[in-house]
Amino acid sequence: MGASPPSDPPPLTFAYQPMPDLDRPLRERLGQYPRVPDMTFDALRTVARWLAILLFRLQFPLEVRGAPPQADRVALVANHASHLDSLAVLASISERRRREIAVLAAKDYFFERLRTAVGGSFFAQAVSFDRTRYTELRRWSRILREQERGTLLVFPSGSRRRSEAHDAILFVLAKSGWIIVPVAIAGTAEAWPVGRAVWRPFRRIRVTFGEPAGEVPTKELAAFLGEFWRANA
Amino acid sequence: METFAQPLPAYTALAAVGIVLFGAFLRVTRLTAGWAPYRTWLVMLPVVFAALWLGVWGWAALVTVVSVYGFKEFARASGLYRERLFVLVVYAAIVAMNLAAVFGRFGLFMVAPVWAVGLLTLVPIVRNRTEGMLQGFALSVVGVVYFAWFLAHLTYLAIWQDGLGLVIYVVLATQLNDVLAFLTGKLFGRHRWTVLSPNKTVEGSLGALALSIAFAFLNWQLAFPRFPWWGVLAAGLIVGVGGQIGDLTLANFKRNIGIKDFGDLLPGHGGILDRLNSLTLVAPVFLHFARFFFDGFP
Secondary structure (H helix, E strand, O other), rough: OOOOOOOOOOOOOOOOOOOOOOOOHHHHHHHHOOOOOOOHHHHHHHHHHHHHHHHHHOOOOOOOOOOOOOOEEEEEEOOOOOHHHHHHEEEEEHHHHHHEEEEEEEHHHHOOOHHHHHHHHHHEEEEEEEEOOOOOHHHHHHHHHHOOOOOEEEEEOOOOOOOOOOHHHHHHHHOHHHHHHEEEEEHHHHOOOOOOOOOOOOOOOEEEEOOOOOOHHHHHHHHHHHHHHHHHO | OOOOOOHHHHHHHHHHHHHHHHHHHHHHOOOHHHHHHHHHHHHOOOOOOOOHHOOHHHHHHHHHHHHHHHHHHHHHOOOOHHHHHHHHHHHHHHHHHEEEEEEEOOOHHHHHHHHHHHHHHHHHHHHOOOOOOOHHHHHHHHHHHHHHHHHHHHHHHOOOOOOHHHHHHHHHHHHHHHHHHHHHHHOOOOOEEEOOOOOOOOHHHHHHHHHHHHHHHHHHHHHOOOOHHHHHHHHHHHHHEEEEEEHHHHHHHHHOOOOOOOOOOOOOOOOOHHHOOOOOHHHHHHHHHHHHHOOOOO
């Protein structure tokens, strides 16, 4: 019974683990949610956000009524009539919430070209929502259920030219257990109307945060929001 | 701006003519594979020349940004990006080395890697962790030397009295060397010679080397008028050989990691590193060659 010869030790090798989104194009990486931590992008996003809000506050007198609740998994659901809407809401919330907020933005509008993806992601905290794909809501439903914290800004009308909310995204938000907070934005449509190339500074803008729509039945959310927007926007 | 005298307008005009001629060449030869990189060049060349026209600080800013992004690609591909502290130290080293270069502090510039590696040794101690730290440390040292220090030589080149010509020559000639290797390989390449980059052919590599030497002599009066003939020959050899070694070095990195490209920022090229690969080695070798033989730098 001789002892078996000692086997050679395994060769010493590095185990490379590339980042999971390595093979995705940059514009897709900028729009992904939840965001993969990226210190360069996070730093640039912080600087760009500060700059955008500073410029916004210097140009537009802002009145804020109410505040979003101090809770995790909050979806701010706002009316949409102007490119300034995202900045108006960003300027109205705390820096802690600004850091984590993600603004749902149309992929076909913001994330098909690198320059709009960079602008949207860095200056307006945008993430990509593919409104042309019919499985997108199912994907978001899964993402939202898995998220334990975060803040979303959603424009459920889907377009600056439409004033009524789409039911489907509200349904997904409600069923995923996120707190839906109605937000009414007034004055941005005059400050930067649809179709105009540049904005008009010094217009008064007002952002109103309503009470969470916890008790409102899912089917009536769109009507509830429409009423809130008409009363405050 | 004082430093950047005559070569800049001439090289700007040459680059504009070159890009038009290259477009015509692609159209005539119907090398469709060349169109995507060509379109990217139409963006990259103005960026490079705008930085040069802005002066030493503009150029240093571009080198710093490109180095940071290039190292980020390397860190994301190798997984080092998860170790934030290592990455932050390398980012800081990139900024510090380019500042040392702008201010012409040669001694500080030369020992900067020592200080950066010294800082890196603190990371496992600060993290109080051993797992993965050797790999993180080793990859970060590669980052400090290869992406921070080597590339910062491009900034240092620019501060010499004849530096502008050298910078433009090194950048353009190295990139041209890549294009020439690609074109001669496509047109005449038959014999592959390395597993590091299987598409490389003997014909392509030798063709690029010969044309790089010819390009150096064409640039003699514009880029390095004080060099003797053997200095110009050496300049061509440094670009022709060093460019291809730098290219193969990063190809080796990619094959070890198991990726095709470092990124997708530059359509038709890949990531920033896929474009800078040949410059990483040429820049330091060229600077120390010029400094040793022609004593040009402070």
